[in-house]
Amino acid sequence: MTRNITVVENILNANDRLAQENYARLEAAGVFSINILASPGAGKTSLIEQTLPRLKNKLRVAAIDGDIATSIDSDRAAAAGALAAIQINTGGDCHLDAVMLHGALEKLDLTQFDLLIVENVGNLVCPANFKLGTHKTILVASVPEGDDKPYKYPGTYRGVDVLIINKVDLLPYVNFKMDYFERGVQALNPGVTTFPLSCTTGAGLDAWVNWLIENTQR
Amino acid sequence: MHELSVTESILKIALQHAEKANATRVTDLHLVMGELSSMVDDSIQFYWEIIAKDTIAAKAVLHFRRVPAELQCTSCSEKYRLNNGELVCPKCNSAGAKILAGEEFALESIDVE
Numbered sequence: 001m002t003r004n005i006t007v008v009e010n011i012l013n014a015n016d017r018l019a020q021e022n023y024a025r026l027e028a029a030g031v032f033s034i035n036i037l038a039s040p041g042a043g044k045t046s047l048i049e050q051t052l053p054r055l056k057n058k059l060r061v062a063a064i065d066g067d068i069a070t071s072i073d074s075d076r077a078a079a080a081g082a083l084a085a086i087q088i089n090t091g092g093d094c095h096l097d098a099v100m101l102h103g104a105l106e107k108l109d110l111t112q113f114d115l116l117i118v119e120n121v122g123n124l125v126c127p128a129n130f131k132l133g134t135h136k137t138i139l140v141a142s143v144p145e146g147d148d149k150p151y152k153y154p155g156t157y158r159g160v161d162v163l164i165i166n167k168v169d170l171l172p173y174v175n176f177k178m179d180y181f182e183r184g185v186q187a188l189n190p191g192v193t194t195f196p197l198s199c200t201t202g203a204g205l206d207a208w209v210n211w212l213i214e215n216t217q218r
Numbered sequence: 219m220h221e222l223s224v225t226e227s228i229l230k231i232a233l234q235h236a237e238k239a240n241a242t243r244v245t246d247l248h249l250v251m252g253e254l255s256s257m258v259d260d261s262i263q264f265y266w267e268i269i270a271k272d273t274i275a276a277k278a279v280l281h282f283r284r285v286p287a288e289l290q291c292t293s294c295s296e297k298y299r300l301n302n303g304e305l306v307c308p309k310c311n312s313a314g315a316k317i318l319a320g321e322e323f324a325l326e327s328i329d330v331e
Contacts, residue, residue, distance in 0.1 A: 008325070
């Protein structure tokens with residue numbers, strides 16, 4: 001005989017629970033942590049490369065880089081001044097999840113750091129669904145991607161704490177309507193902290209770095 | 219690609235509940251999936267057939283209940299559906315909305331023998 005059993009369980013519960021554990025661990029060690037999301041090529045690694053030298057002698061930083069393959073990103077983070085840089089190769093998975101971050105945290109002596117920068121896999125869809133347990137989520141948008149991205153990837157734009165608009169030096173050359181972009185952002189995430197900047201010219205980077213320092217030393 | 223790990227979670231949850239109910243077979247799974255949850259039901263079905271093969275849920279049929287996204291304007295409280303990605307209130311034309319439904323991704327119930 002067939003019976004129906006009520007379950008009502010969120011399928012990502014296991015991930016969310018582990019994310020809470022990661023958060024508790026970082027919090028206990030006094031490490032402020034950020035999860036950086038973006039599409040491929042928006043400038044996640046460039047942002048980290050430009051940010052790290054500006055934190056020198058101010059904050060002790062560890063970086064964890066997620067990619068499908070290669071250690072290019074963690075090598076770049078180490079070269080830019082991260083005291084520890086760990087690469088997670090997801091082997092085809094499109095996002096980092098709490099399990100992967102949990103494993104990477106095992107490799108770090110958290111007492112040695114003030115700030116942990118986690119660079120997610122370049123993707124605007126899946127990373128939004130998998131909480132890691134970091135304190136803040138940062139989205140790097142970039143001008144050449146187009147101004148319609150908030151409308152196309154509402155899940156990602158909705159859930160972030162900080163929005164960086166990179167490559168603003170290219171605004172005169174591409175058809176990017178800032179009004180239209182910002183209208184989409186405001187609809188999904190009213191009042192989100194936003195930093196327009198350029199990793200190439202350095203414009204706007206100081207405001208972002210100051211935000212990071214203030215939040216780390218909170 | 220995340221549907222594989224997601225399917226593993228679904229199987230784990232279903233088997234836990236089946237075991238608790240002393241079931242010998244899981245015949246059906248009833249899942250609820252919001253329009254905003256970015257999960258692909260065809261992929262979940264595909265992985266299911268592979269990973270559930272040697273379990274009591276091997277031949278189970280997956281049913282997906284789709285929930286459309288429902289928004290509520292934060293200015294005038296009008297409730298509206300997503301219209302081709304347009305995120306502006308159809309009544310008062312202002313931006314800014316609360317999501318009332320569409321983010322669900324859960325296993326609601328299972329049928330067992």
